[in-house]
Amino acid sequence: MLPLFTMTNNEKPIRILKQLYIEPISACNLHCKMCYGNVINGRQRRIIEANQILEVARQFIAITPPPVTIYWCGTGEVFLHRDFPKIVNRLLAEYGQDTLAQVIQTNGTVKRLREFDSLQRLDFNVSIDGLRPFHEWHRGANTYNRTLDFCRAAMDGGCKSLWVRALLTRHNIEYLDEFHAELTARIGARVKVCLSAPFSNATLREIRTQAISIKQEDIEDAFALTP
Numbered sequence: 001m002l003p004l005f006t007m008t009n010n011e012k013p014i015r016i017l018k019q020l021y022i023e024p025i026s027a028c029n030l031h032c033k034m035c036y037g038n039v040i041n042g043r044q045r046r047i048i049e050a051n052q053i054l055e056v057a058r059q060f061i062a063i064t065p066p067p068v069t070i071y072w073c074g075t076g077e078v079f080l081h082r083d084f085p086k087i088v089n090r091l092l093a094e095y096g097q098d099t100l101a102q103v104i105q106t107n108g109t110v111k112r113l114r115e116f117d118s119l120q121r122l123d124f125n126v127s128i129d130g131l132r133p134f135h136e137w138h139r140g141a142n143t144y145n146r147t148l149d150f151c152r153a154a155m156d157g158g159c160k161s162l163w164v165r166a167l168l169t170r171h172n173i174e175y176l177d178e179f180h181a182e183l184t185a186r187i188g189a190r191v192k193v194c195l196s197a198p199f200s201n202a203t204l205r206e207i208r209t210q211a212i213s214i215k216q217e218d219i220e221d222a223f224a225l226t227p
Contacts, residue, residue, distance in 0.1 A: 016088045020060045024048050024084060028076020028109055033138050033220040034167060034198045038057050039076040046075075046173035050083040054090060066099045073105040075213065085115035088122070092156040097121050105165075107139065119157040125194075126151050128164045130172030130179050138167070148186050155188045162191055167198045197226040 028039045040046055060144050061068050066153035070091070072078050081087075090101055102122040113119065127153075129135045132144040141149075154162055164183055166172070172179065176195075201218045208214045 018064055018072055019078070020057065020068070020079070021073065022048075022053060022057070022089075023073055023075050024053055024078060025081040026075040027080045027082060028107075029109060030139055031076070031142065032140070034224060036076045036204050036215050037221055038201050038215050041076075042083050047081065050087050053087055055161055057091060058094075059096060061100060067101055068099065069101045069103060071103045071105065071210035075115045077107055077110060078104065079106055079110035079112050080196065085112055087092075089115075089117045092117060092121060094217060106150075107121045107143070108150035109143055111150060111153075113150070113153050113157060118161040120152060122159050123161045124151075124154050125163045125165050126154075127166075129167050131171070131175055131182065134169060136171075137171075148183075151183075151191065162187070164191060165194045165196065168195055168225040169198075170225060171223055173225060197227045200224055202225060 008109070017036045026038070028035075028037075028041065031061070041172065043141075057070060062221040072088070074080065078084055088104075091100060091102065101123065102121070103125060105125045106127070108128070116122065126147060127139070128144070128147055129138045130227040135144045135147075136142075150166070151162055166179070180193055183193065198221065199219075204214060208216060
């Protein structure tokens with residue numbers, strides 16, 4: 001087993017990262033106004049095949065001190081990958097809870113929870129940007145209730161945890177108490193909320209030319225709050 005910290009000749013510690021971030025697919029089913037991801041849909045979409053993902057995950061787990069976390073996040077929506085639940089199930093079967101944790105980032109609009117063998121070891125991060133008017137301004141019409149229904153199903157299925165990740169805007173920040181109350185009522189008392197500031201065009205322009213994963217045009221950031 002490798003130590004968490006190793007020392008070089010000049011005695012500087014080298015930290016071994018214990019989280020593997022994987023984007024299995026570039027496609028998305030939404031068109032979010034503040035999204036900066038370089039989403040690629042249609043025939044040009046990028047997909048990593050299941051066997052390649054599993055091989056990388058196994059190699060990472062083999063050389064990393066447990067527990068290891070895999071963070072699943074599509075460039076758009078991870079549930080659009082046809083084999084995604086099968087990949088998660090395979091890793092659940094191969095590694096125990098003391099070795100591997102899996103966190104799934106999703107927009108919560110693709111209903112495939114029944115394809116998992118179990119939800120009890122899965123953590124979910126779901127994007128919901130405030131009460132319905134604010135969320136649907138960003139994510140699109142008829143997305144709010146679908147996403148809350150997904151969250152409730154995950155909770156009812158016994159998922160390990162569920163975090164609602166909300167981007168702060170000049171509009172939704174005034175209704176955070178009401179938002180939390182609605183989440184608790186509709187999803188359950190165990191739901192937790194994580195608030196964050198969206199990236200602005202000023203920030204994205206500084207890195208856009210150096211990162212192909214960043215959208216190459218401006219986003220709608222007029223209502224976004226800065227850190």
